[in-house]
Amino acid sequence: MTDVSHRRGGSATGEGTTVPGPRRARRAAQGAGRGGRQAGIRPGAEGRRAAGRGRARPRKRSAAKIAAITTSTAVLVVAGVGAALYEHLNGNINGLPLIGGGSEKADAFGRTPINILMLGSDGRDNAADCKIGGDCGGGENADVEMLVHVSADRSNATVMSVPRDTKTELPTCTDPTTHQTMQAHVDRINSTLQYGPSCTAAAVHQLTGIPVDHFMKVDFSGVVNMSDAIGGVPVCVSNNVYDPYSHLKLSKGTHTLKGMSALEFLRSRHGFGDGSDLGRTVSQHIFLSSMIRTLKSAGTLTDPTALYGLANAATKALTVDTGLDSIPKLLGLATDLNKVPSNRITFATMQTLQDPRDSSAVVPSSAAQNLFNALADDQSLSNGSGGKSSTATATPSPAQPAVPDLQITVQVNNGSGVTGRASQIAQDLIDQGFSPNSGSANAPVPASATSVHYAPGRQAEAQTVARALQIPASRLQQDSSVSQVTVVVGSDWSSGSTFPSSGGGSSRPAPADAKAAVAGANSSTADQSKQCAQVSTFDTVSVGGVPMTPTQAYADSPNVPNSAP
Structure with missing residues (x-):
């Protein structure tokens, strides 16, 4: 299915400014x-x-x-x-x-x-x-x-x-x-x-x-x-x-x-x-x-x-x-x-x-x-x-409101064993329009599989991050030990800014919350x-x-x- 990164482009010359048109x-x-x-x-x-x-x-x-x-x-x-x-x-x-x-x-x-x-x-x-x-x-x-x-x-x-x-x-x-x-x-x-x-x-x-x-x-x-x-x-x-x-x-x-x-x-x-x-x-x-x-x-x-x-x-x-x-x-x-x-x-x-x-x-x-x-x-x-x-492969919470990308702070932890992977992905998320406060660190232990962790009530934010990185819905996990969306980069994602479709599990990105979409x-x-x-x-x-x-x-x-x- 189509996956689109939500990139922000252009800068404002001032709120309400009108550029005369031809x-x-x-x-x-x-x-x-x-x-x-x-x-x-x-x-x-x-x-x-x-x-x-x-x-x-x-x-x-x-x-x-x-x-x-x-x-x-x-x-x-x-x-x-x-x-x-x-x-x-x-x-x-x-x-x-x-x-x-x-x-x-x-x-x-x-x-x-x-x-x-x-x-x-x-x-x-x-x-x-x-x-x-x-x-x-x-x-x-x-x-x-x-x-x-x-x-x-x-x-x-x-x-x-x-x-x-x-x-x-x-x-x-x-x-x-x-x-x-x-x-x-x-x-x-x-x-x-x-x-x-x-x-x-x-x-x-x-x-x-x-x-x-x-x-x-x-x-x-x-x-x-x-x-x-x-x-x-x-x-x-x-x-x-x-x-x-x-x-x-x-x-x-x-x-x-x-x-x-x-x-x-x-x-x-x-x-x-x-x-x-x-x-x-x-x-x-x-x-x-x-x-x-x-x-x-x-x-x-x-x-x-x-x-x-x-x-x-x-x-x-x-x-x-x-x-x-x-x-x-x-x-x-x-x-x-x-x-x-x-x-x-x-x-x-x-x-x-x-x-x-x-x-x-x-x-x-x-x-x-x-x-x-x-x-x-x-x-x-x-x-x-x-x-x-019916095409969605995960069960999103319909009660969760959408949060703009700019307000989503992401922590990226490197468990891949490849130096610099977390900082590369964190910067890519910032470039796509996520919070500039997003950061990177080494994971406590090595990880063989990439995953996205989220605190209770933050599933919609995790889905948004997963879509931006093309991480499958099957890799999302609710985790009460984290306070913000946390991406753990595993050894199955050793290069590139988007998760490889052959990386195991479903290749479909995390679905949007369709019920919230029409609310x-x-x-x-x-x-x-x-x-x-x-x-x-x-x-x-x-x-x-x-x-x-x-x-x-x-x-x-x-x-x-x-x-x-």
Whole structure:
């Protein structure tokens, strides 16, 4: 199975610092055909945007485009087109290089997982997008970021949303199109799209430790065309809802959303949950789950005319990496995705806390590391209850919270008989991001087998260390005589910074705690057809200048037509 070291890269230039991005420069480099204005950079524009991203401010940016991506891949599975139509569809696709996303490791059977970063841009660089709404003054941020993990054996998948206002250390990266460079600094992760999708992929890889193999970005107006082509997506809302900012207005119950109504639903951040982007990710998951069920249902895509319209809209909407920039490549990916049954597709949102320095931003909570570890270890999270994956080979304690690598101090004891082994491994752990207080010493007695010892209540920390060193789960031992995670290097590990797979016992690294991975992540599976989007009970909207709940706004706006019957 895949094992990924959680290395930390880049240094911050200062909390909240914003590096001005080459917004219009990219569109100039891509050519007038993409509708960009040939204008200069507007320094500081992102800083002005970020300053006003509190919950009370209306957002007129799309959080919808991600739905189109899933449609585009699913439809291509069944698309049978002639040569002329094939060339037409192939010519629709725009491909860009992917740099800095990391790389996968094959399992014992030579199979590798697939991790696809799905992006929805808030750019308004053409007349169609501006007509729909939002800021049309230029600029591009990642309004939606979802990492889709498809297991190496193609039996399960996980879709993890990374909230767009997540503040984290961003890596140095260069836009392969404009050649503009972003220096490492701390900012919202969605700002990286100013330097191209490849930069966002590098940032997500640095944040999570999960390799990003591909990216797919969809444009704004494509959502409208594609939701029309699919014939609509049924969604349920828990109560009457009116969000004046996205213009979504629905009565309690189930509605089939097409075109603009689908867009309004996916854009609405004030209508659901706590009225923030976190609540919106959950309603997006409900929409995508329903769309997957619709696409997989019998007869949904049997009409050749509708099928071509959907494929045409899908390919026009996509910007992908060069590993996916043709119909055959997309077909191969779509075939893999189509193998996963709905009840084995898990949706989750990265666990976060409010940024203590910026109330309009969030930071990953310590619990997010368990979710990252599970995906990096290729574990299924699709049993619905959030329990441990059946592929795991150890029994982790579900009650133990995740601890950031930087807070884990490791003692490495050398029992191998090879001088310097403990200090080498301790330094490697520090380089990977573990506590700089980690140290090394000689073991009291020689050891023939490498092992990892942990005090009661510290199993999750030991698992994290074992994964970083690729030590099998069978080598973990609870030991009341140690106060911190202690690695004893045996004679079976005489060289190298990772444990050799032939070193005896199971070759599978220590598994992540799969139950903890989905704790607090609002997880669900795509087969949950009775799930409704929970309308906010907070005063997240206003009508006539009066703050109120979305349900109260519905009652107070009888002259506003519903988005769907």
